Amino acid sequence: xxxxxxxxxxxxxxxxxxxxxxxxxxxxxxxxxxxxxxxxxxxxxxxxxxxxxxxxxxxxxxxxxxxxxxxxxxxxxxxxxxxxxxxxxxxxxxxxxxxxxxxxxxxxxxxxxxxxxxxxxxxxxxxxxxxxxxxxxxxxxxxxxxxxxxxxxxxxxxxxxxxxxxxxxxxxxxxxxxxxxxxxxxxxxxxxxxxxxxxxxxxxxxxxxxxxxxxxxxxxxxxxxxxxxxxxxxxxxxxxxxxxxxxxxxxxxxxxxxxxxxxxxxxxxxxxxxxxxxxxxxxxxxxxxxxxxxxxxxxxxxxxxxxxxxxxxxxxxxxxxxxxxxxxxxxxxxxxxxxxxxxxxxxxxxxxxxxxxxxxxxxxxxxxxxxxxxxxx
Numbered sequence: 403x404x405x406x407x408x409x410x411x412x413x414x415x416x417x418x419x420x421x422x423x424x425x426x427x428x429x430x431x432x433x434x435x436x437x438x439x440x441x442x443x444x445x446x447x448x449x450x451x452x453x454x455x456x457x458x459x460x461x462x463x464x465x466x467x468x469x470x471x472x473x474x475x476x477x478x479x480x481x482x483x484x485x486x487x488x489x490x491x492x493x494x495x496x497x498x499x500x501x502x503x504x505x506x507x508x509x510x511x512x513x514x515x516x517x518x519x520x521x522x523x524x525x526x527x528x529x530x531x532x533x534x535x536x537x538x539x540x541x542x543x544x545x546x547x548x549x550x551x552x553x554x555x556x557x558x559x560x561x562x563x564x565x566x567x568x569x570x571x572x573x574x575x576x577x578x579x580x581x582x583x584x585x586x587x588x589x590x591x592x593x594x595x596x597x598x599x600x601x602x603x604x605x606x607x608x609x610x611x612x613x614x615x616x617x618x619x620x621x622x623x624x625x626x627x628x629x630x631x632x633x634x635x636x637x638x639x640x641x642x643x644x645x646x647x648x649x650x651x652x653x654x655x656x657x658x659x660x661x662x663x664x665x666x667x668x669x670x671x672x673x674x675x676x677x678x679x680x681x682x683x684x685x686x687x688x689x690x691x692x693x694x695x696x697x698x699x700x701x702x703x704x705x706x707x708x709x710x711x712x713x714x715x716x717x718x719x720x721x722x723x724x725x726x727x728x729x730x731x732x733x734x735x736x737x738x739x740x741x742x743x744x745x746x747x748x749x750x751x752x753x754x755x756x757x758x759x760x761x762x763x764x765x766x767x768x769x770x771x772x773x774x775x776x777x778x779x
Contacts (some may be wrong), residue, residue, distance in 0.1 A: 407488050409495050413449070414661070415440070422666045426656065436457050437485075438450055438459050439459070442463040458482060460472070461471045461736075492515070494544075501763065508538050508539040510539065512539045522623060523626075524766075529541075542624065545619070549569075549667055550664075564630070567633075569595070569634050569636040569639070569644070574636045595637070605741075628710050631706070633703060634692055656677065656684075666679075701743070705746055714757060722767040733760055748770055752770070
């Protein structure tokens, strides 16, 4: 019986993961939900424990009087993911907080179903060194774009691949002129046209920062240089990504925009199990559209490529500055356009240094956040 842990079970990915597990159990899969975690959402965590009956539930963001079946604190989370009865850990945490658990999972030789792109954005060198060691775990991507490429590359010869093509919905402001972007409110930015996501990822999608993070993630996941990673805007979000072959042909992975599909594949792959998520009806869709990104209007995308190419601690600073900027935008302290411009200024002020260990990553992240406070207040 496969033992599963869900990190961030009260968030969007976590809730959908619980649904997927229940659907697979109904189909006869023996899945043991060993543990679930949340940061501060105590009420929802309690309800999930009562409904899904994991062995353990962990709350990391609040110190509470311990109760039967519950643990508290970061150390409890790290102990949970390396338990002997755990085989798969779904990392649905948001931000750099997901890196340390990802490192622990891979060091322990377990499967990491990774929805926390910041693990690779900030800790790519560390994770690569772990994966090169005998007995390390494996990563199965949960992001729809990277799951698509992961599946498309199965059986392909490396020499046949010309580039990877990540698709982007373009977010809610795909057609918004730049001169109108200064007036964008958090409420508008949170209204994603095709995906149901959490607040941080929704804002990142609106700025195309999310796609920039995914470019860096793809570099580490698939060992592809940045000049061989393309971004193509595809508003319908039906083609989740493509692989460009040397002969000019494109392989495409298509499906409904439903995160439960890549979550399920991370648990059952290489099998494609019948789900409850609907079949793609191309006749109903009717038309698929594609555009080049508006690079000048959405500068976050180019900043991501720059951070990835410069390497060392620069992707950590890029990510940390963005996390701080998104929070400030949601709190009304900066404008929508100031998210990318502030990140760019912080990157320009940073002198990259090697990421030798987790401490170095956290130092770079702290520097970025402190610099943001200096810039914005």
